[in-house]
Amino acid sequence: MPFTRELAAHGDRVALITPDAELTYRQLGERVTATAERLGPLRRLVLLAGANRADALVTYLAALSAGHPVLLVPGDSESTIRSLTEAYAPDVVARPHADGTWTLDERHPESAHMLHPDLALLLSTSGSTGSPKLVRLSHENLQANAESIAAYLGIDDTDRAATTLPMHYCYGLSVIHSHLLRGAGLILTERSVSDAAFWEEFRAARGTSLAGVPYTFDLLDRIGFERMELPHLRRLTQAGGRLGPERVRRYAELGRRSDWELFVMYGQTEATARMAYLPAHLAAERPEAIGVPIPRGSFRLQPVDGHGRDVGELVYSGPNVMLGYAESPADLALGRTVQELHTGDLARRASDGMYEIVGRRSRFAKILGLRIDPQQVETLLEAHGVTSYCAGDGESLAVAALGGTGEEARIRRLVAEECGLPARAIRVRVLSELPRLATGKPDYGAVRHLTSAEQEETTSTGEDLRRLFAEILDRTDVTEETSFVSLGGDSLCYVEMSLRLEEALSHLPTDWHTRTIRELRSLASPTAEKPEGQDWRPATRRARPAPGLMRALRSWTAPQSWRTRRTLETGIALRAVGIVLIVGSHVQIFDIQGFAHILIGIAGYNFARFQLTDAARRERVRHLWRSITRIAVPSMVWITGAVVLTDFYDPANAVLLNTLLSQGNDRFDWAYWFVEALVYYLVVLAALMAVPLLDRLERRYAFGVPLALMAVGLIGRYDLLGLASARPHLSPSVVFWLFALGWASARAGTMPQRALLTAALLLTVPGLFQDQPVRTVLVIAGLGLLIWVPTLPSIGPLSALAGVLASSSLYIYLTHYQVYPYLQQDFPLTALFASLVLGVGYAAIVTRAARRVRWL
The missing domain is CATH 3.30.300.30 (ANL, C-terminal domain)
Structure with a gap:
């Protein structure tokens, strides 16, 4: 394989770009050589669990360069790995270990098979993953097809292509081959194009090329690709199925406006990857065509009974046509058994020389x-x-x-x-x-x-989940492809939704809020094992649960409730415990302070999760203002009543401006500092996110932006500009760094990032609360838990009660000041309970009012 042996010749050009590091061609060549030496000089069959990661790619290139045939299988399918291992008894199995490290399981010192000298690669045909029928490809097939693709796409050593498709799929593999052949860079990623982090990596790496199947283009449409700014993008390539002519034309015209090209291509695994391409300048004019044969390839039309003279089966010839199929280990010794490829597609050749597919013979x-x-x-x-x-x-x-x-x-x-x-x-x-x-x-x-009729129950499950989303989020546009965040869900309704979904699905992944209803529905399979005595169906299929606290209390008597193990998100647990301790400390049942500052961090954490979604900038900002309204309006309504009916509050409290307009030092004047700080932060961030440049920066540097804001927040933390109010630790300018730290915690995806935030906690929280070491330790512990522990073990009733308290925490905080002062002297426990109940009741009123008037 010439291109695998000549990697080091590209010197210090960047070969691989991963989220963690870059690898030059010289370094890649050294790793490939070292792995090839480990595989040894005797040819052996290597089963490789494909993945878009450096270890897998190095092993693949090493095997090819040393002449070892590779059986490439999907690395995320245990059943496929198992079935093909049993069917072909590979000599070496290369795959990741359970702890993520890469392993080479050498099963035979010499090959147990007769391997033809031309055999280089074995791939499953489309739709037959796990089947013992494989495509046999030679070294010449791979080299020739890579050269042809690189030629007609015009790939050079300044290109950088993202691995948007699986490595085990011939299209995805052809992207790797053609770019390595020309000394170009590969942006190794396993992220979907629907993931905001993918675009951060792509922009940071100055990506020039994207490859996609029709479904990829569906995702691009959803995320607003046409509005993205990708200054280094040169080409989009499409294959893997027919893309409708209108969409081809639309993307071609978009490319023309944005200075990149669209290449529509045609191929099959049996032809290594590509057989035809539509020249980019013709994409808008001839979107229904597959184009012309690739360099060194040719087509002919074989007549088919029942069709006219101008239509026939498309037959391809070229150096990239497979050796033949393998259906058992014995076939690995075969040489070429196929001279030309009968594609099974019916086609015609138009007068301009372009080929068009008109049907499928085998279907x-x-x-x-x-x-x-x-x-x-x-x-x-x-x-x-x-x-x-x-x-x-x-x-x-x-x-x-x-x-x-x-x-x-x-x-x-x-x-x-x-x-x-x-x-x-x-x-x-x-x-x-x-x-x-x-x-x-x-x-x-x-x-x-x-x-089939058997799918009726599954369909009903999907309908139930859609109704559940529509009910809680008060939306009429819920579909199978919408998610909690795409529908504008925020922290105020997140808790109820998570608990209702866990009741419906039994198990809820930590990233459920970003998953589509279709993906969540797959967790509710009627055949999946469920806890004894528990109905698997969503709550909407049964009697509608009682609202708020009553629903939680009923769960205590539910069958098997104490034996139903669940998990509870750390943020929800901290909000529930925090509001109880805040109210209890004000009632003076105990004195455990610090949770209000933990809740500031949780607010930043939730801001990142629910406001900074993959949605377009305008949609993001709209959702953010909606959340501000849901916090500010109920707060001002309640506080205005307190100002009118009592003498405890300055009127500035009613409009959430006490921090800015009043410097009084009365305790109750500062009662709502938390709400004021939260609204101030969200208003400023909404204005900043409305700026296109800042929006792009946040998407590109998802962890870096909150980290930078946290650093800026330290100026306020230590009041270097003298902006702190009469009570410094309650001043928005002083505690903003905690909000930014919570935001960064939601974006921290690696151990070093979490360790950095933990170090920042340990260094900056001490000194905030003068002579209150317990309060300092509590804040560090609570936010440290948020950084490192996403979920906590729980049981059904406890999760339900925590959910009620967490979802009502803002409203409990608002209302408890008007309850406990009248009861704390003689009935402190009653004061605590009454404060919680009134807050839950106000939360229910606000929710119903919002759904009725639709202003929240």
Whole structure:
């Protein structure tokens, strides 16, 4: 493999860019050579668990450079690794260990197989992952296809491509080959393009190239790709299935405006990767075409019965055509058994020389005696504005389509009229997203399954989750592809949603708020094992739970409640415990102070999680102002009543301006410092996030920005500018650094980042509370817990009670000042309980009012 042996020749050019480090070609070549020496000189079959990480890539390149055939499998599929290990008995298995370290399990000192000298790589064909049928590719196949792709794309050593596709997928692998061939850089990432951190890495690495299948472009549409500023982007490439002509044209025109090119490509694993490409300058004019053969390749059309003279099966020839298939270890000794590739696609050659795919020969189905081409049905429905996947099974035609409720009848009628099939032979299921394989290609097996009657229960589960989201977030636009954050959820409704979902799903991942309803629904499989006596279905399928505290109290008597193990997010636990200790300390039942400052940090933590989402800038800012309104309006309404009815408060409190307008030192004048500080921070940040440059900086430096703000906040922490109020530790300028620290905690993804924040805590909190060491230790411990421990063990009733208290904590804080002073002298415990109950009640009133008038 010439390009694997010549890596070091590119010298100090950057080869690999990971989130943690960069690797030059010289360093990469050294690692490849060292791993090749470990694999040894005797050719052995190496099963490699593919992943977009440096260890996997080094092992792959080492095996190729030393002549060891590689069986490349998806690294995230244990079943596939197991089945292909059993089927092919590899001599070496390379995969990550349970602790993340890379291991080479050398099972045979010499190969247990006869390996043909040309054999270089074994890949699963599309849709057959885990099947023993593999594509046999030679060294010449890989080298020739990499050279052809690099030539027509114009890749040079200044390019940097992101690994947006899996390494085990031939398209993703071709990106790696073609860029390493030219000494270009690879941005190694396993993140999705829907992840904001992906774009931070891409911009920071000055990325020039993105590769995607049709589903990738669906994601790009959702995240507002057309509004992104990517100054170094040169090209988008698309393959892995047909992208609709209108979308091709739209992206081509977008590229023309933004100074990058779109290349639509056509290929199959059996051709190593690519067979044809559409020249970028023709993408907008000929979006329906696959283009021309790649350099050194050629097409011919083989006549097919039943089609006109201008349509035939597309047959490809070139040095990248596979050696043949392998279905057992014995086939590894075979040489070339295939001379040209019969693609199975029906095509025609237009007058301008461009090839166009018009159907799929192998997908024809005979249904009730009629010969049906499912791809033609897809094209028919597309002409009527319906995007669909169709599959035939001999007895009926299965159609999965995008659309709304009630569309099934219209789609069935259209298909029946055009195909001549009776309606009873057409099964239609309308979905919010079409099923795809891990590679992004259509999953026709899932199409057949989804349209079967057995899926009714799963569909009902999805509907229940959508109703639950609609109920709690008061939204009417909930779909399978929306998530808590995309629907504008914030910390005020997060607690109730998390507890209701955990009740519905039994297990809730820590990142559930960013997962789509479709992904959450997969956790609610009716066949999954559930705790004894517990109904798996969402709460919306049963009697509607009582609101607030009553729901929590009922859970104490629920069957198996004490044996149902759950987890409770640390932030929720701290909010619940904190509000009880704050009120109890004010009542003087005990004296445990410091939790208000912990809650400032938690507010920053939640700001990062729920406000700084992947949404476009304007949507972000809109959600932020909505959250400000939900905090400020109920606060001002309540405090205004307190100002009018009592003599405890300065009028400045009613408009949340006591810190700025009043320097009185009365205790009650400072009662609402926490609310004022939180509103001030959010208002300023909303204004800053509205600035495009600052919005881009935050997306690019997700951890760096809050870290920088924390450093700026230390100026206020030590009052270097003399801005502190009469009570320094209650002044917004003094405690802002805690808000920024909480924000940074939510963005800390590595041990060093968490350690840095912990060190900052230990260095900066001491001295904030004069002569109160217990308070200092408590703040450090609480925020340290937030940094290092995402969840805590719990049980159902405790989680429910904590959820009520946490979700009502702001309102308890607001109202308890008007309760406990009248009861604390004679009935301190009653004062505590009454304060909590009134706060929960006010929370319920605010929530109902918000849903009624829709101003929150």
